[in-house]
Amino acid sequence: MTRNRRGREQIDCEEAVRRLAEYLDRELSQASRAEMEVHLQRCRDCFSRAEFERRLKARIRENLHTDQVPQAFHERMKTLVEGLGE
């Protein structure tokens, strides 16, 4: 890492790739996230990589997440939780 004039840390590509998963998972600290964003604004390669990983992650959720449960199961669970505490 090097420092720019304002004294902020600048990360290199290797570090950006290392942090990418945690960046996309929103697990980085605020400072670390800010450094990452500066790098992504300046580095087209890392930006493309981040965009790809972000969209792949979104595709996985879109394809595999469902808000639907079978109606009978929904009713069964509703009855179960409503009967609790009685």
Add this chain to the structure above:
Amino acid sequence: MVESEMDRSAEWFQEEVMELLPDLLGAARSMGTTGADSEDAVAEAVALAWERLDDLREKVRFRGWIFRILRNCCLGRIRKARSRPETVSLDKEGNEGSFSLFERLHQPFLLWWSNPEMTFLDALLEDDIRQALESLPEEYRTVVLLADVHEFRYAEIAEALDIPIGTVRSRLARGRSRMQEALWRHAVDRGLRKPRSTSGNNPT
């Protein structure tokens, strides 16, 4: 517990459970149970969670906590269904887990309007993604599922699976890498990609 307090926590519990129901059922299925067994595992976990609600220290930890209960219910059912417990060998501390689809697909010297990695993503089918996730060993599959499908925080995954947060990170990295490798293999099998995808002028 005072009665009104009991009512309040019952009401809170009902709301949380009903909102989380699709995630709980999806997770039970992904943890290896099927059909009515998945539904029974969720019902069992919800009933157990209610009994043990006093163990839950902070309400914000509810998701991780109830998924942990659910996971144990699922594991119990799977063990019963199988006479021989399946042993999954996790990768040792090696450097595995570095397959990158992006690196396979990205071609830095192409003109700006050509974007092979995004074209690849657009061509992926829902089945490709489902199969790639299902091909992972259970330990990796559950971590990827909780993070990517159910959008759990690392701390919640650690709690749900009762593993340290560092293990969440490493399993997630390896799981995602393996999943990308599986997606790549599907694409090669379906003829979307040639096994070697460099510039296209390989000597034959």
